[in-house]
Amino acid sequence: MKRTLTHQLLEAHAVDGEIQSGDEIGLRIDQTLTQDATGTLVYLAFEALGTERIQAEQAVSYVDHNIIQTDSRNADDHRFLESAAAKYGAVFSPPGNGVSHHVHRQRFGKPGKTLLGSDSHTTTGGCLGMLAMGAGGVEVALAMGGNPYYLTVPRVWGVYVHDRLRPYVSGKDVILSLLGKFSCKAGVGKIMELYGPGVEALDMADRATIANMAVDMGLTAAVFPSDGITRQYLARNGREDDWRPLAAEAKPEWDEHTELDLSTIEPLVACPSNPDNVATAASLSDMDVHQVIIGSSCNGSFRDFMAAAAIVEGKGRHHRVSFEINPGSRQTLANLIEHGGMSSLVSAGARVQQPGCLGCIGMGQAPATDSVSLRTFPRNFKGRSGTQDDAVFLCSPETAAASALTGRIIDPTTLGNPASISFPKRFTFEPTWLVRPSDTPGEVEIRHGPNIKPFPTLDPLPDVLELTVGIKVGDDVSTDAILAGGNRVLPYRSNIPKISEFVFEGVDPTFAKRAMTLGDCAVVGGENYGQGSSREHAALAPRFLGVRAKVALSFARIHKANLINFGVLPFTFVEREDFERVEAGQRLTLRGLHSFLSGSRTQVSATFGSEERILRLDASERERKILLAGGVLNYQREKLG
Numbered sequence: 001m002k003r004t005l006t007h008q009l010l011e012a013h014a015v016d017g018e019i020q021s022g023d024e025i026g027l028r029i030d031q032t033l034t035q036d037a038t039g040t041l042v043y044l045a046f047e048a049l050g051t052e053r054i055q056a057e058q059a060v061s062y063v064d065h066n067i068i069q070t071d072s073r074n075a076d077d078h079r080f081l082e083s084a085a086a087k088y089g090a091v092f093s094p095p096g097n098g099v100s101h102h103v104h105r106q107r108f109g110k111p112g113k114t115l116l117g118s119d120s121h122t123t124t125g126g127c128l129g130m131l132a133m134g135a136g137g138v139e140v141a142l143a144m145g146g147n148p149y150y151l152t153v154p155r156v157w158g159v160y161v162h163d164r165l166r167p168y169v170s171g172k173d174v175i176l177s178l179l180g181k182f183s184c185k186a187g188v189g190k191i192m193e194l195y196g197p198g199v200e201a202l203d204m205a206d207r208a209t210i211a212n213m214a215v216d217m218g219l220t221a222a223v224f225p226s227d228g229i230t231r232q233y234l235a236r237n238g239r240e241d242d243w244r245p246l247a248a249e250a251k252p253e254w255d256e257h258t259e260l261d262l263s264t265i266e267p268l269v270a271c272p273s274n275p276d277n278v279a280t281a282a283s284l285s286d287m288d289v290h291q292v293i294i295g296s297s298c299n300g301s302f303r304d305f306m307a308a309a310a311i312v313e314g315k316g317r318h319h320r321v322s323f324e325i326n327p328g329s330r331q332t333l334a335n336l337i338e339h340g341g342m343s344s345l346v347s348a349g350a351r352v353q354q355p356g357c358l359g360c361i362g363m364g365q366a367p368a369t370d371s372v373s374l375r376t377f378p379r380n381f382k383g384r385s386g387t388q389d390d391a392v393f394l395c396s397p398e399t400a401a402a403s404a405l406t407g408r409i410i411d412p413t414t415l416g417n418p419a420s421i422s423f424p425k426r427f428t429f430e431p432t433w434l435v436r437p438s439d440t441p442g443e444v445e446i447r448h449g450p451n452i453k454p455f456p457t458l459d460p461l462p463d464v465l466e467l468t469v470g471i472k473v474g475d476d477v478s479t480d481a482i483l484a485g486g487n488r489v490l491p492y493r494s495n496i497p498k499i500s501e502f503v504f505e506g507v508d509p510t511f512a513k514r515a516m517t518l519g520d521c522a523v524v525g526g527e528n529y530g531q532g533s534s535r536e537h538a539a540l541a542p543r544f545l546g547v548r549a550k551v552a553l554s555f556a557r558i559h560k561a562n563l564i565n566f567g568v569l570p571f572t573f574v575e576r577e578d579f580e581r582v583e584a585g586q587r588l589t590l591r592g593l594h595s596f597l598s599g600s601r602t603q604v605s606a607t608f609g610s611e612e613r614i615l616r617l618d619a620s621e622r623e624r625k626i627l628l629a630g631g632v633l634n635y636q637r638e639k640l641g
Contacts, residue, residue, distance in 0.1 A: 002252040006156045006191050006223050009131040013114050015148050021155050021255060024620040026148030027131075030113040031058040034090075035100050037065035037361065037485070038118040038137045038535055040077050040494040043084040044455045045141040048633055052088075053441070055146030058108055059090040062100035066490050067356045068363050069095075073491040076449025080494070085437060087444040088144075092435040098329025098355040099297050101125070101212060105204075106331055106427070107434070110242045111226035116143050120215045120534035120558055121297050121378060127207035128233075129226030129246045131191075134215060136536040136562040138632055147636075150622060151561075154191045154220045158254035161198030163263040168412035170307070171206030172299055172376065172396035174260075175213040176268040180278030184476065185528045187219030188557060190256070194224055195248050198262045204233040205303035212298045213378045216275045218531070220557060236427050267411050269374075270394035273382040274476060281399050282411040290371035292317075292404040293324045294397050295353075296360040299376035300328025302335055303421060308401035309341035310419035311412065312348035318407030323348065324365060327355040334428050348404070362386040362486030374409065376400050381478045381532060383506050386486050452494040456544055458567050460630040461597070465548055465569075467588040469608075470521035471504055471511050477525050478532035479559060481507055483541055485533070493537060500541040515545040522588050525552035526579065530559025539563045549590065551606075551615060553579055564623050567630040569593075571615040574603070578613045597624040 003011075010019050016026030032054075034042045039061055046054075061081050066074045078095060085092040093103055100117065101124035109115065111129035115122060118137040125132025135149065143149050165174070192214055202210075207224050214222035224230075226246040234243045267281040294300075294308050305327070317323040325345055327333040333355055336342040346352060359365030360377045366386030367373035373385060373392045380392035393409070402410040438444050473481070483489065483503055492499035504511040515521055523542065529552035530538065539562035542550075549569040553576060563570045569590075573579045589607040596604050596617075606615045619627065629635040 002249040029143040033117040042137040051145040054089040061085040067095040102328035124212040126211035155255035171209035179276040184276040187217035284409040291373040295326030298378040304397040309344040311401040317349035467522040475526035479538035482538040565632040
């Protein structure tokens, strides 16, 4: 059988299991990354495992989410992360150095490697021909310790790309076109592999944007070939020796297949409040805009800003628009300054922020009440911006820049011929921006601030669970809805007892207090429950409150894995009618869980109130053992004796 590039990467890293669609496989992980919103739990878990030194080839600890230091909590966490990186053997990227996805591909990503990160948008690394995946923090901690990363072998979705993008159309429009056509749930259990002559017409900024937002289609990863574009990009970063050619073999067998004609794509916008709610920019031309932000996790590269700078050159922002710039990395900022792009943006009235995630995670840049915010970010879930009743639209840098000038959403293809963008032969970079691990780790003391609490102890699963349905929610509930980000909540990321007080706050402000009085309880949800961020707090904090089971119509991949890792049963309804008949406050009884999980049955009888219903559990033998143990750390300790 002719192999896809995805299958080549899987075969090169498989250490446990067979590469058959639907089976569980264990992969060797070459590189790991963490970020501070999830990284503190990663290193607390790594401490709890008792491993003395990181075993992965390359580990990097980034501080990019909670870089606003309104009090000592964020600064204490940054000091903890820096000391842990020094002791355990990770490179440390300090606050202001940039978003993990940008810095990692600039400085560390290598074609053919596996990358596991405690951030869902780790998929960005696929632009380099890597198998790059987001995961829960405890899984990253295990991979750092040299353990395999387990996942169900995904189906491979081949996308044959041909022709070229029109002027002012870029990678953001490509991924929005796929989201609009296929939905945010279309990629669950799949890896998308892009190939064909049109891929050569996509530069690295386009590829990074598409790979970044692949997870917002539900995809496990997106994989691009490693070709001349990849080689050129690595050479500009002084890393041409890291390049190797990689591509699918001729006429491989795909599980699914789609053709994508780049010439048919036009400027697109994702409307509130999901990335797959897509419309053309032209159809929104009467929409007034009050805030425009370019950069952050997605579209924060040199090319993105230079394209925006060319559009605003010699012009000024509309007086109503707060025009803001979030460089993806310090390297990008330095090169924008050196090559004149930043001057054009600042002269046009842009506010320049330090490199980091910022408004993308709700850390500042909250829009005004009853206003429209147009952003190049990857997500626009309701309230994620920090404004509860927000109206956040997502678009390309070209559409954003044009709209900042007019104060309304503009189709940038109406602007005439675009200016050409020139790239330096070599990007400016200073090695001192990154902190290397200590050569004498035994002398390093890990600094725990007062807000950093020990990793919670989780009890094994009992044979019988008597639960109360604490809350019922609908379809496409995101991890932001389960546990919000922003500067009120995320500073408690190292303090599970405190951050648990915010669970479901935006849906039902009484939930956390009620859960503490209910005893063991359950959460009921609809389709695609837990989409969005990989933050495991959205699984661990409910578990701390007593949530022992979540029952949904379907789960997002990373959130389901996080639930299992913390001993929360992720059941699905067999019939939608059963979901519709459940009400909050009902009693849910589950019996014989030990024998059920010790066997191979996938269905179990559950009692909701006085009615019997059938629930389904799709879990591997290993995952069933984790659930019985009460979580993956308990399971790992049992394995080690």
